[in-house]
Each structure stands twice: as C-alpha cells, then as structure tokens.
Amino acid sequence: MKVTELASAIGGVMFLWGTVSQFLPMNYRYRIKNWCSKLLNSIFPRTYIIFHEFCSDGQSSEAYTCIKNYLGTKSINKAQLLNAEKTRNSKSLEFTLAGGDEVMDEFHNVKVLWVSSEETIKNNGGGGDGKPFEKRKFILKAHPRYREFVMGDYLNHVMKEGKTIEYQNKKRRLYTNNKDQGYIYWRPKWSFINYHHPATFDTLGMDPQKKEEILVDLESFKKGKDYYKKVGKAWKRGYLLYGPPGTGKSTMIAAMANLLDYDIYDLELTSVKENAELKQLLIETSTKSIIVIEDIDCSLNLTGTRKKNEKGSEEKNDDNAEKKKKKQRETEDPQKSKVTLSGLLNFIDGIWSACGEERIIIFTTNHVEDLDPALIRRGRMDMHIEMSYCKFEAFKILAKNYLDIDEHPLFGEIRELLEENDVSPCDVAENLMPRGKSSDHVESCLLRLIESITANQKSKEEKEEKEEFLQADQNAITS
Structure with missing residues (x-):
C-alpha cells in the first residue's frame, strides 16, 4: 500500500471513530481506546x-x-x-x-x-x-x-x-521571608519582587586593590564546584561586611548579585519564630543565591551570650539560669523570636547548610566588635570585608561616575580633606550629584563637597572642645 493510501485510510478511520465515539458510553470508549493502544504497541513497540x-x-x-x-x-x-x-x-x-x-x-x-x-x-x-x-x-x-x-x-x-x-x-529576584501565620503549609515561605539594582563593581567607591581581591574571590567561588567537591565542603561561602553607616555595604551586595547573576534572599531574623522555621527557610532557597542578614548585631540578642572565666577561657552561661531567662522572655513576649545562636550557627555551616549548593551568606554590621566570635570565625564568614570611609582613590571612582572627570584642579584640596576627615562614600556621592542647570556643574559640585567636609570638620572640632571643657569642669568639681 502506498503512503498516500495509508494516510487516507488512517484519516478515514479517525474520522469514523470521532463520529461513532460520541454515541458510545464512556466505559466502552475507554476500553476501545485501550485496546487500540495495545494493538499499536504490539505493532510499533514503545x-x-x-x-x-x-x-x-x-x-x-x-x-x-x-x-x-x-x-x-x-x-x-x-x-x-x-x-x-x-x-x-x-x-x-x-x-x-x-x-x-x-x-x-x-x-x-x-x-x-x-x-x-x-x-x-x-x-x-x-x-x-x-x-x-x-x-x-x-x-x-x-x-x-x-x-x-x-x-x-x-x-x-x-x-x-x-x-x-x-x-x-529569568529575571533576578529579591526575596523576603513571610511572617509565620500559624504554619500555613501551602503559603510560600518567601515572597519576591523583580530586582533591578544598577550597582556594579566598576561604580563602587572603594579602594581598587581591595575591590580586586573581592572580585578574584567571587570568581574563584563561582567556578569552584569541582574544587569544593574534591575537598569535601559544601559549595557555599560567607562574607562579613562591616563598617560605619553609609560606607556602601548594601551597594556591595547588589554589585555581587549583578556580577554573579544571583538572586538575593533578605532574611529578617526577627520574623522567624524558631530554629525549625529557620531551617525550613534555608531549604526553600534556590541555588545561585545570596542570603543576606543585614545589621546582624541588631537582628536578635546574639551578642553577650558567652562569658570568660577567670583563666580567660570561654564557657557557656549556666544552663539552668539560661532556661529561666528564656522562660521569662517567653512569658513577657510570646511573639518574640526564639531563634538561638546555636540555631543560627547550624543555619550557616551545620548539617542543614549542605542541603543546597552555590550559595553565598552575607552578614552586615556597623559594630563588628559586638558580635560573638563563634558567629564570624573563618569557615563561617570566610572573608571579612571592611567597608571604610572614602579616601582619595575611592573618590576618583565616584567623580568619574557622577561627573565623568578624571582630573580637576580642586582634586588636591579634596585629597587633603579626605585624609584628615572621616567621610562616608554616601556623603561624597550626595555632594557630587549635579543640581539645577548650571553649565559649570563640575566645579560647583566639587566646591559643595569641599564646603560640606569643611563644615563637618569645624562642627566636630567645636564638639570636641565643648566635651573637653565639660570634662575639665567636672574634674574641677570632683577634686
């Protein structure tokens, strides 16, 4: 039989079946269809x-x-x-x-x-x-x-x-954890929005050498799947970003996400009721993601949980006293988070931390000295990055970004002021933004920055003089 004749015959049978099947009960239709499938499978096995x-x-x-x-x-x-x-x-x-x-x-x-x-x-x-x-x-x-x-x-x-x-x-996402509402299991643990932050490492106002070290480390991590498997470690890395407010910690996170093309999970610890929920949140994060806990020193009472004995060695507080305090806190505020330091440590590098791969965990803080050493030791926070005040090399990057200039006669004066004063990159960037329609906006922006630093310097000196005077007066009264 020719192909055209076979096609015509099959078409006729299908048309006839479509007409007849409308008048057959459902159970007969199913039996005939099943029989035809078995017949075809015997002729053309699949x-x-x-x-x-x-x-x-x-x-x-x-x-x-x-x-x-x-x-x-x-x-x-x-x-x-x-x-x-x-x-x-x-x-x-x-x-x-x-x-x-x-x-x-x-x-x-x-x-x-x-x-x-x-x-x-x-x-x-x-x-x-x-x-x-x-x-x-x-x-x-x-x-x-x-x-x-x-x-x-x-x-x-x-x-x-x-x-x-x-x-x-897919587009990049920014996630945040939903507040628990009686453990509604079908309710997503994370909600998200599409994330379009323009920050890149090229636009970051920080020391170029430090920036290069971070770039090399991130690229090594992204390509390190086989290496992590070889040494028997979970494919994850921790970064601690610390420094004064306005030094670009959040911008650094955005630049990391854009460089690696990772999603960001912004974890709000105060919304997590207990350690079990913290584990569940970790399980539901995706690979190729950055898990961020901002201001870790303010999120929960994770500082001061250890004390030194007379010999200088660390020991845990008395268990019974701790249990009493915990019970008292629960009585005072039943909605208060019960996440513990131990639970957070397990979240970072415990058994549950290996349930996914290609993850970065970032802590940010303004007061690194207040954090428990166990929380930020190497192996948990693998790289400690100090986000410092703006110095001249970082200023040149910001001047290029905001004003599109590499040199200017006022740069010398600005260099001296930045070396003598603590100025955050955020404050520098704010003064470099053009305002109005001035044709000479470059010089006006630089002059505004100089005036701002000078005014802050004068205010700081006056404050220090006042404090010295009050201290001297107090000492005179005491004596």
Missing part, C-alpha cells in the same frame, strides 16, 4: 515515561519544569499548537507545547516523541474551593531498544538544557 507537573508530596516537579523549558525551544518550529505566556519573572515571551499536541526530538540519532497531556479534573469536595483544576503531564515515547539510553544520557541532556534555559530567561 517505552512510555510519564512526568507529572506535581510530585506525590504536592511540590512542583523540577523535572516537569525542565522538560517544559526544553520543549519550548523544540516546539517553536515543529509543533502545530503552542501556548505563549509572559510571566512576572521572565525576560520575554515563553512558548510551551500545548496540551494534546506532540513534538519529535532527536539526540545522537535516536528519535523520541514527546506528548503534552492536560486533563480537567472535577473537584467534588474534600478541600479546596470546589473549582475544577488542570492536571498536566508530559509523556515520553521511545523504542524499547533505546530505553537505557533515553533514561540515562538523553534525559540528563534534557534536564541540563532545561535548567540552562530557565536560568537565561
């Missing part, structure tokens, strides 16, 4: 692998998502029916294989068939809002002789490509 949208525990299936992304690229030129959507976290339109359609794929000369299936399920009570819902799945069909290849090399290829496509298409 291996079937089904990928459901949700796992048995109700969580979204990562495999389904990867296949959806992968088939989106294959379907554009091959499928007859496509779904197109623009999600909040995607950079462009996403095309996916529509329900009921199929597409052929080939890998290393092995052909497989992907079928997208959607089924509307009626919700007849038993929870939910009673509305019907869509049950989606992908079905992979392949010849039995390629079963081992398909289940190994081919599906590994699909998973890898699907993850790459998702990573390329």
Whole structure:
C-alpha cells in the first residue's frame, strides 16, 4: 500500500471513530481506546515515561519544569499548537507545547516523541474551593531498544538544557521571608519582587586593590564546584561586611548579585519564630543565591551570650539560669523570636547548610566588635570585608561616575580633606550629584563637597572642645 493510501485510510478511520465515539458510553470508549493502544504497541513497540507537573508530596516537579523549558525551544518550529505566556519573572515571551499536541526530538540519532497531556479534573469536595483544576503531564515515547539510553544520557541532556534555559530567561529576584501565620503549609515561605539594582563593581567607591581581591574571590567561588567537591565542603561561602553607616555595604551586595547573576534572599531574623522555621527557610532557597542578614548585631540578642572565666577561657552561661531567662522572655513576649545562636550557627555551616549548593551568606554590621566570635570565625564568614570611609582613590571612582572627570584642579584640596576627615562614600556621592542647570556643574559640585567636609570638620572640632571643657569642669568639681 502506498503512503498516500495509508494516510487516507488512517484519516478515514479517525474520522469514523470521532463520529461513532460520541454515541458510545464512556466505559466502552475507554476500553476501545485501550485496546487500540495495545494493538499499536504490539505493532510499533514503545517505552512510555510519564512526568507529572506535581510530585506525590504536592511540590512542583523540577523535572516537569525542565522538560517544559526544553520543549519550548523544540516546539517553536515543529509543533502545530503552542501556548505563549509572559510571566512576572521572565525576560520575554515563553512558548510551551500545548496540551494534546506532540513534538519529535532527536539526540545522537535516536528519535523520541514527546506528548503534552492536560486533563480537567472535577473537584467534588474534600478541600479546596470546589473549582475544577488542570492536571498536566508530559509523556515520553521511545523504542524499547533505546530505553537505557533515553533514561540515562538523553534525559540528563534534557534536564541540563532545561535548567540552562530557565536560568537565561529569568529575571533576578529579591526575596523576603513571610511572617509565620500559624504554619500555613501551602503559603510560600518567601515572597519576591523583580530586582533591578544598577550597582556594579566598576561604580563602587572603594579602594581598587581591595575591590580586586573581592572580585578574584567571587570568581574563584563561582567556578569552584569541582574544587569544593574534591575537598569535601559544601559549595557555599560567607562574607562579613562591616563598617560605619553609609560606607556602601548594601551597594556591595547588589554589585555581587549583578556580577554573579544571583538572586538575593533578605532574611529578617526577627520574623522567624524558631530554629525549625529557620531551617525550613534555608531549604526553600534556590541555588545561585545570596542570603543576606543585614545589621546582624541588631537582628536578635546574639551578642553577650558567652562569658570568660577567670583563666580567660570561654564557657557557656549556666544552663539552668539560661532556661529561666528564656522562660521569662517567653512569658513577657510570646511573639518574640526564639531563634538561638546555636540555631543560627547550624543555619550557616551545620548539617542543614549542605542541603543546597552555590550559595553565598552575607552578614552586615556597623559594630563588628559586638558580635560573638563563634558567629564570624573563618569557615563561617570566610572573608571579612571592611567597608571604610572614602579616601582619595575611592573618590576618583565616584567623580568619574557622577561627573565623568578624571582630573580637576580642586582634586588636591579634596585629597587633603579626605585624609584628615572621616567621610562616608554616601556623603561624597550626595555632594557630587549635579543640581539645577548650571553649565559649570563640575566645579560647583566639587566646591559643595569641599564646603560640606569643611563644615563637618569645624562642627566636630567645636564638639570636641565643648566635651573637653565639660570634662575639665567636672574634674574641677570632683577634686
């Protein structure tokens, strides 16, 4: 029989079946369809692998998502029916294989068939809002002789490509942890917005040598998967950013995220009720992410939890006294967070910290001397970065960013003032921003910076003189 005749015959049978099936009871339709599938499978044997949208525990299936992304690229030129959507976290339109359609794929000369299936399920009570819902799945069909290849090399290829496509298409996110509301399990632990901070290492106003050290460390971490596996360590790294307010700690975090293309998880410890919830939050963070706890010294009472004995060695406070204090705190404020230093340490580098990979943990503080040494030791906070006041080299970077200049006659005076005074990069940047429509805005901005530093210097000197006078007066009264 010729191909055209075979196609015509199949078309006729399908038309006849579509007409007749409308008058058959549902159970007969299912039996006939099942019998036809078995007949076709005996003539054209196939291996079937089904990928459901949700796992048995109700969580979204990562495999389904990867296949959806992968088939989106294959379907554009091959499928007859496509779904197109623009999600909040995607950079462009996403095309996916529509329900009921199929597409052929080939890998290393092995052909497989992907079928997208959607089924509307009626919700007849038993929870939910009673509305019907869509049950989606992908079905992979392949010849039995390629079963081992398909289940190994081919599906590994699909998973890898699907993850790459998702990573390329998604926008960067800024997450924050939701306040617990009675452990509502289906409520997401994190909420997010799309993140568009323009900071880069080129625009950071800090010492160029220190900046280069940080860049080298970050690049080494990003490429260090095999190394971390070799030495038997979780693929994560900790950074402690410390220094006075306005020295660019938050901007540094944004620059890191832009350099690595990582999401940011801004963890508010005061909203976490206990250590168990802290672990759950860690589990639900993604790979390629930065977990940030800002102002760690102010988040919880994590300082002063240890004391030195007479010999100078550290020992924990008396357990019974600590339990009494804890019970008293709970009685006074039942909503107060019960996260402990021990729980936070386990979060950073305990057993649970290895539940994901390619993560960076950042603490920021204005008072590093107040933190417990156990919290910031090497191995937890691997790199300590001092965000210091603005000196001349950092000022030149800011002048280039804000005024597009490399040199100016006023630079000499500014250098002397910055060496003699503590000025934050934030204050310098604010004075360098042009105001109004002055044609000579460069010189006016530099003069405004000089005036600001000089005024602060004079105010500081007057304050010190007043304090010295009061101290001398107090000493005279005491004597």
